[in-house]
Amino acid sequence: MCSPRVSISLPDTPKSARSESVLKGGKPTLRTIADITGFAVTTVSRALSNAPQISLDTRKRVHQVAAEIGYLPDRAAQRLKTGRTNVISVLLDPHEEILGYGTSLMLGLAKALKNTPYHLIVTPNFINDSNVDAIRHIVRNGMADGLIFSRTEPFDPRVRLLLENGFPFVTHGRTEFTTPHPYVDYDNFSFAYEATRRLIARGRRKPMIILPPKRMTFSQHLLHGFMTAVREAGVTYEIPTEIDLDCPVDQIRDYISRRAGQPDAPDGFACGGEVSALATITGMSDHGLTLGVEYDIVAKQTSKLLVNIQPRVETIYEDLTDTGEQMGRILLARIAGGETTDMQVLLKPQINFPAV
Amino acid sequence: MCSPRVSISLPDTPKSARSESVLKGGKPTLRTIADITGFAVTTVSRALSNAPQISLDTRKRVHQVAAEIGYLPDRAAQRLKTGRTNVISVLLDPHEEILGYGTSLMLGLAKALKNTPYHLIVTPNFINDSNVDAIRHIVRNGMADGLIFSRTEPFDPRVRLLLENGFPFVTHGRTEFTTPHPYVDYDNFSFAYEATRRLIARGRRKPMIILPPKRMTFSQHLLHGFMTAVREAGVTYEIPTEIDLDCPVDQIRDYISRRAGQPDAPDGFACGGEVSALATITGMSDHGLTLGVEYDIVAKQTSKLLVNIQPRVETIYEDLTDTGEQMGRILLARIAGGETTDMQVLLKPQINFPAV
DNA sequence: CGGCACATTTAAAACGTTATAAGTTACCTC
DNA sequence: GAGGTAACTTATAACGTTTTAAATGTGCCG
Incomplete structure (x- = not known):
């Protein structure tokens, strides 16, 4: 059972474990890169996140190996450790069914989220018109890092809830709360x-x-x-x-x-x-x-x-795909800790004065 | 710094930690329930999954406490440990934009996934017509437990790839492969x-x-x-x-x-x-x-x-919401390990013979 | 009463990552 | 050459769960 390749077997366990890890076919982890490069797992992690304390040579090497073996960080592990979910939740309203409103918006969102670690998850609302329960669930259980929804009311209870909890979100539509919040709206x-x-x-x-x-x-x-x-x-x-x-x-x-x-x-x-x-x-x-x-x-x-x-x-x-893309962009900024300035977009209609 | 509530401080750490854990406001974990009930974390985990080896009394108690404090298992931790993602991925095609095709399907899917641990995540396809690259990425990196997509071709490369990898999926539309696979199609x-x-x-x-x-x-x-x-x-x-x-x-x-x-x-x-x-x-x-x-x-x-x-x-x-719901139902069965029998649904059009 | 099966509970390890704190060099200064 | 300081690197612990294996106790048999 034990690897016959290794001749000296007493204090050799780490080295043996190394070879094993490299040779085994399972999906690559930080450990795999560490074994290949000879660096410690910590160093690899740091190098991949381009920490300035890691030497440039090391960073290059690690990135190169990572690319070669097709390393991709494990979302679950990252999420568990950091508490960030890398998830954006879209509240889907049944009224959005018609004419692909929801789909257009989501395509735009997805475009903005491309090449980021964020995933788009759909949370539909079956019950009442205001998905405030769904939102409470998401906020309380940390199911997402940010929220997207539409069809706002002047004193939308969803917006109130999210503002109270300091939870990142962007609405499609404005409200009349005195506290400003991020939105993208059509004029x-x-x-x-x-x-x-x-x-x-x-x-x-x-x-x-x-x-x-x-x-x-x-x-x-x-x-x-x-x-x-x-x-x-x-x-x-x-x-x-x-x-x-x-x-x-x-x-x-x-x-x-x-x-x-x-x-x-x-x-x-x-x-x-x-x-x-x-x-x-x-x-x-x-x-x-x-x-x-x-x-x-x-x-x-x-x-x-x-x-x-x-x-x-x-x-x-009204370009809904563009709307979605802007909402995504703003939400990412908001999650990254940006302030609520420049996070309110009012999209002007394309007015082509009629020839009459 | 040390908790002043505790008088005996030497071997008392576990007990002190316990009170701490219960009193702390953070979201409840297995540990919280363990501290409240006095059982070990392992037991609590077992009890919640209704393992037969745990006595009925214990199971009842644990479930009760879990409900009281609003315990919800941490998705990231579960995913990390078990390897299951509890994620269903829907490949969104730009052609589905029109008339809410995608949205209807997703509403149906969401209905089927309700009260399950599964989430619906949207993976849009920007590039070419066949999202085979997206699929390869999902399969290789274990980004989801199951896949949903539509607009199949007779020898759809996506289906071939998934069959080869034994990855659970349900298509909207049939193929002509000899190996049967789950689908829901309209007649x-x-x-x-x-x-x-x-x-x-x-x-x-x-x-x-x-x-x-x-x-x-x-x-x-x-x-x-x-x-x-x-x-x-x-x-x-x-x-x-x-x-x-x-x-x-x-x-x-x-x-x-x-x-x-x-x-x-x-x-x-x-x-x-x-x-x-x-x-x-x-x-x-x-x-x-x-x-x-x-x-x-x-x-x-x-x-x-x-x-x-x-x-x-x-x-x-053609009822697309129903279609989505059936696809969801079948995919869940498929993920649970069910065989490919009874997983092929052909929805009959509602034929009302015209009065003429 | 030793031993053995049974029922129930538990400790310890692991999943893959990041954060904290602690090393290890090499180099410079006086 | 002792002491200090950069410049890197690393060991260890932790996130919350499940799994494996081990421990505890209880009743029964001979």
């Missing part, structure tokens, strides 16, 4: 303002906007932008109260259809999403109304879907 | 067959089907189903070669539009996705052709989007 005020102005510029005299549920912060932003444009132009307007952007799409279509059949129907639509724009088109067409003739739409575009199918829908772009 | 043959039959039953005499890229297995299934229905009915048909379902949607629309303006245009469309159905409608309407009048569509429905917007599009449903 929905400008979007709604600009969309509505374009409708008016095209001669539309009764714009409508379908808003997200009122409790969410960006609903207020959209409303504000819409109202500003409407008041500046002095036109009439309409805001449905029965439906919102989270409604099933057939409800939206039916509402629009019903409304189109009544007097004083809106003749311009600022749509916060591509699907609601499609629903609007279909609802209007029930009454023979044609896009670009009797009415216009300016919609927010977050995928390649809408604009390409219906070229007559004017769109303003 | 795309039946879908295409049934969709085409419905078109013909409605009196359409020249059905068209837009297929996914030929290299993917389910493309062949769709083709086969389509051809079977077409041949049974003895009608003409058309299969575009210039475009596929992965094409940008405006290309699809333009193709349909162009085709609609030529002689012998198709009058029925079997659409493998909702977006292509919308593109078809738009393309056809360029030439004044109306859905339900000059032509019909039967589409695969994977979200709440299409059918609800365009009620005149007939649909056959």
Whole structure:
């Protein structure tokens, strides 16, 4: 059983163990590198993290060997020792299912996390609308180093919880807490303002906007932008109260259809999403109304879907992959201990003034 | 510095350490439970895993205390010791961005993984179409206990690699390897067959089907189903070669539009996705052709989007959340060491024969 | 009552990493 | 050449869990 290669066998155990470790096929550890180079495990660890106290020659050698044998630090061991998980948790909301909102964001996040030790783990929310329980669990049990979530409310309990615990996070969407916190948000005020102005510029005299549920912060932003444009132009307007952007799409279509059949129907639509724009088109067409003739739409575009199918829908772009990438970048900075300055990003809509 | 509470200080260290451990606020470990109950750490560990050698009384007591103090095993420590990661990795393909394909699947997976120690981590693929490098990395470095991916090819190199390494995985989609492997697939043959039959039953005499890229297995299934229905009915048909379902949607629309303006245009469309159905409608309407009048569509429905917007599009449903849930269930069984029997699920389309 | 099986509990080691503190040289100064 | 100080390197312990092997006690048999 004992290795027959070794002739002197008494105090030789360390050396014998060495050869063994190098020859054994198991995945390489610090120990493997230590045995190959002749340095101690500690030195190897230090060298790999480029500690200044380790001589440059040693560092080079260790890095070289590490690369050669394809060494990769064991995440579990690192996590156990340091307490850092190297995990970013994304709270997935069922509402994000549609049109790949979640997927786009995650692709962006993943891009930002590339070439870092961080992994992206998905924590879905089945229960209620605010995943505060899930967050509490993550914070209390140290399941992640940072959190990403969206659809914020002005006094979002999730944000409150995280601020209280000093836990790193970045939201997609703003809040109204006095304590600032990192976020990446789309300038929905400008979007709604600009969309509505374009409708008016095209001669539309009764714009409508379908808003997200009122409790969410960006609903207020959209409303504000819409109202500003409407008041500046002095036109009439309409805001449905029965439906919102989270409604099933057939409800939206039916509402629009019903409304189109009544007097004083809106003749311009600022749509916060591509699907609601499609629903609007279909609802209007029930009454023979044609896009670009009797009415216009300016919609927010977050995928390649809408604009390409219906070229007559004017769109303003929101780049969710870029959003995710920025959120990732900021979260990494925040985890690294950066301060909360320059960690609030408001992405401006790509405004291309219409040729009219 | 030393705890002043303890009067006898010589061989008392263990006891002192105990009180310390209980009183300290840090997150509870096995040690905490051991100190409270008076059992050894080993016993506690055993009791929590319900080892039969531990007396029932002890097990009860330990579980009770664990619940009281909210003990949760440290994932890193478990992983380090056992080698199991408790991680399921999902390979995210950029093509899954549209219409929440990926998100739906992940919601289903998460549902299956609920109340298990498994976490869902997202591994996106930026580079090429086959994430074989990502997989090799995961397998070689033990980054996960199981893998989930989709869009399989008949001799998918990813499947080959995983089979060779005996690594647990479940695919969304079948292959043609002789070695069976776990999969969950939608019966795309039946879908295409049934969709085409419905078109013909409605009196359409020249059905068209837009297929996914030929290299993917389910493309062949769709083709086969389509051809079977077409041949049974003895009608003409058309299969575009210039475009596929992965094409940008405006290309699809333009193709349909162009085709609609030529002689012998198709009058029925079997659409493998909702977006292509919308593109078809738009393309056809360029030439004044109306859905339900000059032509019909039967589409695969994977979200709440299409059918609800365009009620005149007939649909056959594919439940991606259910798919994900089944994949999760099967993967867990596979990881637990189950054999490859009963691990191949073919989900039948919900066929509601049209009233016509 | 020695011994043996059984039931239950425990001590010790290990997984791979990092942090702390302690070595080991070589070189310089007076 | 004693003493000190850089410049590197290293031994040891620890993170929290599971595993292996050993220990403890209890009852039964001859």
